[in-house]
Amino acid sequence: MKIAVLVSGNGSNLQALIDAEKKGNLAGGKIAVVISDNPDAFAVTRARKIGIETIVLKKQDFKSREDFDTELIRKLRDRKIELVVLAGFMRILTDAFIEEYKNRILNIHPALLPSFKGAHGIKDAFKSGTKVTGVTVHFVEKEVDSGPIILQSSVCIREEDTEADLEEKIHKEEHKLYPEAVRLFVEGKLKIEGRKVKIM
Ligand code: GRF
Numbered sequence: 418m419k420i421a422v423l424v425s426g427n428g429s430n431l432q433a434l435i436d437a438e439k440k441g442n443l444a445g446g447k448i449a450v451v452i453s454d455n456p457d458a459f460a461v462t463r464a465r466k467i468g469i470e471t472i473v474l475k476k477q478d479f480k481s482r483e484d485f486d487t488e489l490i491r492k493l494r495d496r497k498i499e500l501v502v503l504a505g506f507m508r509i510l511t512d513a514f515i516e517e518y519k520n521r522i523l524n525i526h527p528a529l530l531p532s533f534k535g536a537h538g539i540k541d542a543f544k545s546g547t548k549v550t551g552v553t554v555h556f557v558e559k560e561v562d563s564g565p566i567i568l569q570s571s572v573c574i575r576e577e578d579t580e581a582d583l584e585e586k587i588h589k590e591e592h593k594l595y596p597e598a599v600r601l602f603v604e605g606k607l608k609i610e611g612r613k614v615k616i617m
Contacts, residue, residue: 418447418603422499423506428460429588430504430525430595435467446603449496452489454508470496476508486514494516500602503557504595507536512559520609523602524559525595527587529569531551534562539587549573550582550583552590554598556609560603565614567598567607 420443422431431451437443451464452472464471479485490513492500503524515522528538535541538585542550547576551571558564570593572586601607601616608615 419451420500422502424460425507426505428463431460433592444603463582486511563572567614
């Protein structure tokens with residue numbers, strides 16, 4: 418199954434997926450292309466280093482979000498992409514894009530949804546005083562951070578933890594959970610029933 422990974426930043430989750438594929442842990446999943454909206458994303462360097470095709474789409478080259486996503490769809494169609502994996506992609510996708518890849522877009526969020534939605538899931542959980550937070554992999558729907566949940570994993574916040582400690586624990590957990598969720602998708606083991614995802 419051909420996978421596109423969409424990135425904007427460091428790409429540590431992309432790296433976890435690349436490593437999983439190399440070890441044969443993505444079932445038949447193959448990362449065919451990495452697309453970034455940020456030319457300076459380290460994720461792009463990671464992909465190039467191992468010879469995965471990379472595409473950079475700069476937002477200033479497009480008149481609107483719709484135009485950007487139309488081009489994105491064209492690139493994905495051309496490559497016969499079957500699964501879109503968001504890995505730190507800092508753009509909200511248009512409804513047209515989500516419709517085009519309905520139930521075939523995954524996202525990872527650094528908190529236990531539906532808590533701490535938004536761009537600062539780690540910071541917001543840390544500041545809130547909660548003692549448990551975690552990681553969520555979910556299908557992407559039109560409303561941000563709210564599609565059916567595939568996998569979650571919890572992370573404890575200890576009194577002595579700094580925000581940087583928490584960030585490190587969250588990322589470590591993400592790098593285990595995301596490849597597992599992608600593998601389940603590739604194996605056809607995820608069945609969406611309303612709000613719930615059944616793992617077959
Ligand atoms: C991760 O924390 C992910 O949960 C969030 O964006 C961050 C991306 O990190 N959506 P990286 O670029 O994969 O290192």
